[in-house]
Amino acid sequence: MYGLINKAIEIFVTDTHGAARWQAVMAQADLGVTQFEAMLPYDAHVTDAVLQAISVVLGRSSAHMLEDLGTFLVASPSLPAFRRLLRFGGVDYVDFLHSLEDMPDRVRLAIGDLQLPALDLIEQGGGLYHLHCHSGLQGYGHVMLGVLRAMADDYGVLAVLDLDTHSSGRDNITVQVVQDAFSTGNAFKLGWVSA
Amino acid sequence: MTSQLSFLDVMCPMHAVLAADGRIVHVGPTLRKLHSSSDLVGTGFLDSFDVTRPQNITRAGQLLSLCGKTLHLKRRHAPHVGLKGVIVPHPTIEGGMILNLSFGISAAEAVRRFALNNSDFAPTDLTVEMLYLLEAKSVVMAASRRLNERLLEARTQAEKQAETDALTGVENRRGLERFVARLIARQAAFALLHVDLDHFKAVNDTLGHDAGDMVLQQAAQIMRDELRDGDLVARVGGDEFILLIEGDMQTDAVGAIGSRVITRISALTVTEDHQLSVGCSIGAVLSRHVDPPVMQDLLKAADLALYASKGAGRGRFTMFDPMSHGALPAQQVLDDRGLIAKPAR
Numbered sequence: 056m057y058g059l060i061n062k063a064i065e066i067f068v069t070d071t072h073g074a075a076r077w078q079a080v081m082a083q084a085d086l087g088v089t090q091f092e093a094m095l096p097y098d099a100h101v102t103d104a105v106l107q108a109i110s111v112v113l114g115r116s117s118a119h120m121l122e123d124l125g126t127f128l129v130a131s132p133s134l135p136a137f138r139r140l141l142r143f144g145g146v147d148y149v150d151f152l153h154s155l156e157d158m159p160d161r162v163r164l165a166i167g168d169l170q171l172p173a174l175d176l177i178e179q180g181g182g183l184y185h186l187h188c189h190s191g192l193q194g195y196g197h198v199m200l201g202v203l204r205a206m207a208d209d210y211g212v213l214a215v216l217d218l219d220t221h222s223s224g225r226d227n228i229t230v231q232v233v234q235d236a237f238s239t240g241n242a243f244k245l246g247w248v249s250a
Numbered sequence: 251m252t253s254q255l256s257f258l259d260v261m262c263p264m265h266a267v268l269a270a271d272g273r274i275v276h277v278g279p280t281l282r283k284l285h286s287s288s289d290l291v292g293t294g295f296l297d298s299f300d301v302t303r304p305q306n307i308t309r310a311g312q313l314l315s316l317c318g319k320t321l322h323l324k325r326r327h328a329p330h331v332g333l334k335g336v337i338v339p340h341p342t343i344e345g346g347m348i349l350n351l352s353f354g355i356s357a358a359e360a361v362r363r364f365a366l367n368n369s370d371f372a373p374t375d376l377t378v379e380m381l382y383l384l385e386a387k388s389v390v391m392a393a394s395r396r397l398n399e400r401l402l403e404a405r406t407q408a409e410k411q412a413e414t415d416a417l418t419g420v421e422n423r424r425g426l427e428r429f430v431a432r433l434i435a436r437q438a439a440f441a442l443l444h445v446d447l448d449h450f451k452a453v454n455d456t457l458g459h460d461a462g463d464m465v466l467q468q469a470a471q472i473m474r475d476e477l478r479d480g481d482l483v484a485r486v487g488g489d490e491f492i493l494l495i496e497g498d499m500q501t502d503a504v505g506a507i508g509s510r511v512i513t514r515i516s517a518l519t520v521t522e523d524h525q526l527s528v529g530c531s532i533g534a535v536l537s538r539h540v541d542p543p544v545m546q547d548l549l550k551a552a553d554l555a556l557y558a559s560k561g562a563g564r565g566r567f568t569m570f571d572p573m574s575h576g577a578l579p580a581q582q583v584l585d586d587r588g589l590i591a592k593p594a595r
Binding site: 144 | 361366367368369378379381382383385386387388389390393394397400
């Protein structure tokens, strides 16, 4: 159900850049409509056209824009349901990371037409995780990167995240949960002062 | 003793172990979370919970008789969340019971009120799936409702536009057909007038189409003024209009309306020097004079009357005479209002 995805993108651009910018995006995309209906089906190329138009009008790369979208999905008061559901899935950040594997299925249960590609979490130890985002949805990895970053903030956890995109379409997000960041930081600061 | 049943904390985190006298001996971790402000252990179960179904359960002694039955309960203290429950006999405590609770339909509200998360439910519990469904349902229903409202509005507008003549704002032929169909379906009586502007072509040819358009708009407005709100004005040709007046009309009354329309249209100022002017001829028919009152036949009858008006010099009103069965007698007696009088016998 690309309608939901397209509507989410529309809300994102309108909330963060204003209605006038959104009009400019839709004019650039040249799709014959000025707004999206969440409940209508659209072809995949429509989403692509909108993303292209956004990067042209806003002057930001698709990658950055998609990551901002991911952050928006979690942090925006316009869309509280998404964050509520993700927070429910995990008592802490690590728990939440594990719950991501079930998210595509749960989304498909709730909204039959929306098929998100699978997510696999590989635990490497020492707070290091890899989240494999399977192919099938353009920009999936970038959006998930934004989601994971925003959720780390939400849980009050310090984490370093990176995204590797592969030509095969399967993106890999590396998450390093920094356990002792603050204590290490403080010690370093004290050490510097005493020297 | 309770450690032997610690597996219940994992499988039924909202369970309670009750003694024979209804005192709470142990609570599962999530039930404890619901009562974080006070310790439930040692208190009477019915001091903290009401059994709402089945009714009339007020004494601890009655609880054992409820074994195996579906119970509906409510917290006695705020928030008064609704719960579902079931009681089974305790395997080792004499007269004791194990009670398992769940939120049922109040799950979403309870999760928010008590800040619960997935780990507060058994791994086999479907609450997280239900929450996804609930959120999706809300979003989808709200979006559907908005979409339907927009579609309904758009359809109404489209229908209106399809039945409207763009230049004059009156109905077009499609709108006329629908209006007449409704009148016929209701078996309502009405008068139909075919109004044809006289000398209109000369205006277009001499002064151009802008001037012609203005004449049409003014003529349409005159006709709208002379009719009531529930009646209809429709433009069906370049300079042709159909008027529909609902009601069991008499020829005189319809003739009077027609005369006023003719007079007012004739008075339209087309050019300052009054060199060019328009007028109109009208042919009318009463629905009761055409049997059955089919649109085609009504129009044919009105046309015949209009033809008579034009033939008699234009600028006049003629009512269709059913006695002549559509074939107008060669000799017409016209009174000073331009009405065909009944042929003298």
